[in-house]
Amino acid sequence: MADAVRTQGLYKRFGQQVAVGGVDLVVPRGSFAGLVGPNGAGKTTTLSMVTGLLRPDGGRIEIDGHNVWTDPVGVKAHIGVLPEGLRLFERLSGRELLMYGGQLRGIPLDEVGRRADELLKVMDLVEAQDKLVVDYSTGMRKKIGLAAALLHNPGVLFLDEPFEGVDPVSANTLIEVLRRYTASGSTVVFSSHVMDLVERLCDWVSVMNRGLVVAQGPLDDVRRGRTLNEAFLDLVGVRGNGEEGLSWLGSPA
Numbered sequence: 728m729a730d731a732v733r734t735q736g737l738y739k740r741f742g743q744q745v746a747v748g749g750v751d752l753v754v755p756r757g758s759f760a761g762l763v764g765p766n767g768a769g770k771t772t773t774l775s776m777v778t779g780l781l782r783p784d785g786g787r788i789e790i791d792g793h794n795v796w797t798d799p800v801g802v803k804a805h806i807g808v809l810p811e812g813l814r815l816f817e818r819l820s821g822r823e824l825l826m827y828g829g830q831l832r833g834i835p836l837d838e839v840g841r842r843a844d845e846l847l848k849v850m851d852l853v854e855a856q857d858k859l860v861v862d863y864s865t866g867m868r869k870k871i872g873l874a875a876a877l878l879h880n881p882g883v884l885f886l887d888e889p890f891e892g893v894d895p896v897s898a899n900t901l902i903e904v905l906r907r908y909t910a911s912g913s914t915v916v917f918s919s920h921v922m923d924l925v926e927r928l929c930d931w932v933s934v935m936n937r938g939l940v941v942a943q944g945p946l947d948d949v950r951r952g953r954t955l956n957e958a959f960l961d962l963v964g965v966r967g968n969g970e971e972g973l974s975w976l977g978s979p980a
C-alpha cells in the first residue's frame with residue numbers, strides 16, 4: 728500500500744536561500760504525523776509544495792500514490808489543507824464559507840448543509856455562524872479553516888500550526904475530531920512548535936532542520952528514550968545566540 732505522503736529530493740530555493748534542500752518526507756497511511764523544526768527549517772515551504780500551493784524546483788511528491796504535480800486536480804480533491812496565514816474568504820460568514828467550499832468541491836447542496844451544521848456544532852461556532860470571517864478571532868479562524876478543510880472528507884489532511892491561538896477547550900475538541908478522523912484510516916500531517924502536543928498526539932514524527940529531514944519515524948524511534956523535546960534539541964543542536972551579550976537587560980539602575 729502506498730504511503731500517504733512520500734517526497735524524494737524535494738528542493739526549493741528563494742534567490743540564494745535554499746529553503747528546502749532535498750527533503751525525503753515519508754508519512755505512512757493512517758498516521759497522526761507531526762512535522763517539527765526550528766524557525767526557518769523549511770516546514771511551511773515543504774507543506775506548501777506537498778499540497779500543490781508552491782511549485783518545487785526539483786524532486787517528486789506523491790500523495791496516496793498520486794503525483795501532486797502531474798495530477799494536481801486529482802490530488803487536490805483528495806486532500807484538505809489548513810494553510811499558514813489562513814487566507815480565507817473574509818467577506819463570507821462562517822456558514823457561507825462552508826457552503827461555498829462544499830459546493831466548489833461538488834458536494835450536493837443538502838449534504839453540504841448537513842455537514843456544515845455538524846461541523847459548526849462540533850467547532851462551537853453555531854452562535855458565530857452568521858458573523859463575517861473577517862470579524863472572527865484567531866482561534867475561530869483556525870476552527871472554521873479546519874471545518875472547511877474537513878468538509879469533503881479528505882484522505883489526507885495537512886495542517887500548518889493548527890492549534891496556535893486556539894483555547895484549551897476548543898483545542899481538545901479539535902483533537903477529538905482529528906483522532907476520530909485518523910482512527911478511520913485517514914492521515915493527518917501537522918506542523919507545530921509545541922513538542923508536548925506532538926508527543927501526546929502523534930504516532931509518527933518528522934524533524935526538519937536547515938531545509939532537510941534530520942530524523943523521521945515512529946515517535947518512539949525518534950525519541951529513543953528521551954522526551955521529544957530533548958530529542959529535538961539534540962537533533963537540531965542548541966544554538967548559542969549570544970544571549971550572554973544582553974548584560975543591559977533587566978535590573979534597571
Ligand SMILES: Nc1ncnc2c1ncn2[C@@H]1O[C@H](COP(=O)(O)OP(=O)(O)OP(=O)(O)O)[C@@H](O)[C@H]1O
Pocket residue numbers: 741744745746764765766767768769770771772773
Ligand atoms: N517567499 C519566500 N521568499 C524568500 N524566502 C522565503 C520565502 N518563504 C520562505 N523563505 C525562506 O525559506 C526558509 C524556510 O522558511 P519556512 O517558512 O519554510 O520555514 P518554517 O520551518 O515554516 O519556519 P517557521 O517555524 O518559522 O514557520 C527561511 O529561511 C525563509 O526565510
